[in-house]
Amino acid sequence: MFAQESNGNVDAESTQAKSEITAEPETSSESESPKQRADGFDGADTAWMLICSALVLMMTAPGLALFYGGLVRKKNILGVMMQCIFLMGTMSIVWALWGYSLAFGGHLLGGFVGDGTYLLMNNVLPYYDSVAGEAVYPMTGSIPTMVNMVFQMMFFIITPCLICGAFAERMKFSAMVVFSILWGTFVYCPIAHWVWGGGYFSAGEPMHAFDFAGGTVVHISSGVSALLCAVIIGKRLGFNQEPMPPHNLTYTCIGATMLWIGWFGFNAGSAVEANVLAANAFVATHMAAAAGVIAWAGAEWYFRGKPSILGACSGAVAGLVCITPASGTVTPLAAIALGLIAGLACFWACTSLKTKFGYDDSLDAFGVHGVGGTVGAILTGVFATRAVTGDNHPIGLLEGNAGQMGPQLISIVAAAGIALIGTFILLKVIDATIGLRVTQQDEMQGLDLSQHGEEGYIFL
Amino acid sequence: MKKIEAVIRHFKLEEVKDALTSMGIQGMTVSEVRGFGRQKGHKEQYRGAEYTVDFLPKAKMEVVVSDDQAGEVIETILRSARTGQIGDGKIFVTSLDEMIRIRTGETGQEAL
Numbered sequence: 001m002f003a004q005e006s007n008g009n010v011d012a013e014s015t016q017a018k019s020e021i022t023a024e025p026e027t028s029s030e031s032e033s034p035k036q037r038a039d040g041f042d043g044a045d046t047a048w049m050l051i052c053s054a055l056v057l058m059m060t061a062p063g064l065a066l067f068y069g070g071l072v073r074k075k076n077i078l079g080v081m082m083q084c085i086f087l088m089g090t091m092s093i094v095w096a097l098w099g100y101s102l103a104f105g106g107h108l109l110g111g112f113v114g115d116g117t118y119l120l121m122n123n124v125l126p127y128y129d130s131v132a133g134e135a136v137y138p139m140t141g142s143i144p145t146m147v148n149m150v151f152q153m154m155f156f157i158i159t160p161c162l163i164c165g166a167f168a169e170r171m172k173f174s175a176m177v178v179f180s181i182l183w184g185t186f187v188y189c190p191i192a193h194w195v196w197g198g199g200y201f202s203a204g205e206p207m208h209a210f211d212f213a214g215g216t217v218v219h220i221s222s223g224v225s226a227l228l229c230a231v232i233i234g235k236r237l238g239f240n241q242e243p244m245p246p247h248n249l250t251y252t253c254i255g256a257t258m259l260w261i262g263w264f265g266f267n268a269g270s271a272v273e274a275n276v277l278a279a280n281a282f283v284a285t286h287m288a289a290a291a292g293v294i295a296w297a298g299a300e301w302y303f304r305g306k307p308s309i310l311g312a313c314s315g316a317v318a319g320l321v322c323i324t325p326a327s328g329t330v331t332p333l334a335a336i337a338l339g340l341i342a343g344l345a346c347f348w349a350c351t352s353l354k355t356k357f358g359y360d361d362s363l364d365a366f367g368v369h370g371v372g373g374t375v376g377a378i379l380t381g382v383f384a385t386r387a388v389t390g391d392n393h394p395i396g397l398l399e400g401n402a403g404q405m406g407p408q409l410i411s412i413v414a415a416a417g418i419a420l421i422g423t424f425i426l427l428k429v430i431d432a433t434i435g436l437r438v439t440q441q442d443e444m445q446g447l448d449l450s451q452h453g454e455e456g457y458i459f460l
Numbered sequence: 461m462k463k464i465e466a467v468i469r470h471f472k473l474e475e476v477k478d479a480l481t482s483m484g485i486q487g488m489t490v491s492e493v494r495g496f497g498r499q500k501g502h503k504e505q506y507r508g509a510e511y512t513v514d515f516l517p518k519a520k521m522e523v524v525v526s527d528d529q530a531g532e533v534i535e536t537i538l539r540s541a542r543t544g545q546i547g548d549g550k551i552f553v554t555s556l557d558e559m560i561r562i563r564t565g566e567t568g569q570e571a572l
Binding site: 243244245246300304306308310311314350351352354355364367 | 504505506507508509511
């Protein structure tokens with residue numbers, strides 16, 4: 001779906017081999033199995049995409065839930081975890097009913113957003129064709145469309161969860177739910193349509209921007225929105241006056257490493273096939289995360305005397321964010337460079353930039369995802385190589401094609417622009433209706449008790 | 461009777477307990493406490509934000525002994541809890557008015 005021009009030989013061989021496998025009869029010869037009736041079905045691809053879907057879901061909870069949960073104060077851990085688990089439910093339903101259609105349906109409003117092709121899972125689920133007298137299984141490439149739908153659903157779940165890091169410890173739960181649904185519909189879906197759904201920046205379009213696994217769609221959109229959320233909602237009570245250290249970095253470390261593992265599904269799954277591109281994305285993803293760990297922790301070691309666990313975890317995530325758009329177009333060696341640069345850039349954003357401007361991005365959603373995603377989108381244009389994509393002409397800046405930088409930059413500005421405008425409008429509307437922020441008393445008590453009536457830690 | 465309270469390092473707790481029980485002390489109370497003395501706290505950094513932690517965790521041990529045992533108990537604690545580094549803790553000695561064993565109602569020395 002995203003960039004599949006390459007690996008013709010491999011696919012030809014594997015398709016032949018797979019067709020033999022799929023031709024094997026089922027135990028009962030009375031009726032054909034669904035997979036034999038579906039055009040182009042590939043068992044390996046489908047198995048791979050199902051696994052990747054599960055891996056990406058694991059990124060939200062327990063991955064992000066633990067990563068963020070450990071970073072907040074202990075009176076707010078359930079608030080963070082609830083945001084993740086509740087959005088797993090809510091965003092899944094939104095995606096299945098209309099989100100997938102708005103992102104991956106045909107053009108509507110001049111290509112601004114997808115149309116109703118897949119509304120209510122129409123053309124996604126199998127249906128019975130009474131004229132032909134058989135069930136029809138909609139396919140996307142070599143996998144059932146419902147597998148593609150569910151894989152993309154996992155991205156739709158985690159993206160608003162990333163934003164939650166910016167307003168952690170002070171936003172009303174109800175406001176967060178309404179914001180996430182509307183943000184997903186009006187911000188995420190259009191951007192996903194532009195980049196992956198055949199829109200302005202999709203493959204084949206004049207402004208084709210490389211965004212293999214969602215640097216623009218997921219990280220820039222969420223990171224920029226997160227910054228605006230932090231500014232509009234305001235600082236936490238006592239910010240810069242009372243200590244607000246993370247309450248459990250053990251959780252954060254476990255969460256970060258789960259994110260790392262889940263990211264293999266995020267990036268390598270974005271090949272939408274079990275092919276060499278997926279292999280490249282997998283290895284590049286790992287190398288970037290590894291380099292990110294070294295860069296951030298190394299910077300701390302140099303500038304502040306000690307390498308910290310939180311720094312190593314943050315560096316890994318920064319590297320992963322940065323390689324996300326690039327994993328299908330750069331080599332694993334270039335991924336090391338991306339990871340190092342992202343580690344340093346995000347370290348600077350979270351320690352210097354944030355202090356300088358004084359905004360309270362509680363868990364550094366902007367510092368890591370906004371900055372890391374932007375750096376990644378730019379560097380994708382720099383390091384992209386035909387050796388990975390199989391194009392027959394230079395595609396990246398280092399290969400001599402400066403022209404790719406234009407679409408990369410324009411897609412960044414476009415995604416950030418709609419994210420800012422959309423988020424601003426949504427926050428203002430929600431603030432005027434149900435209110436964005438909990439009361440001071442609720443904030444002091446903690447979101448666990450005030451929003452959910454539960455405590456994370458009950459000893460005795 | 462004397463009550464001897466010793467604020468000591470956690471990792472010295474077992475050593476002090478063993479030393480005291482081997483000299484015949486039959487009971488003690490231990491609690492987790494936090495505080496600071498001359499050692500003061502330390503600094504922690506989380507993504508560039510610096511925090512000063514003033515209250516450091518320590519273990520507090522309370523032992524009640526007869527007047528004539530007090531000197532030896534203090535000596536034993538001093539010997540077994542000491543590392544020589546700043547932050548070894550302190551011993552507080554107070555005179556105790558009364559002590560009663562709940563099970564039997566015994567008082568004073570009988571209740572030790």
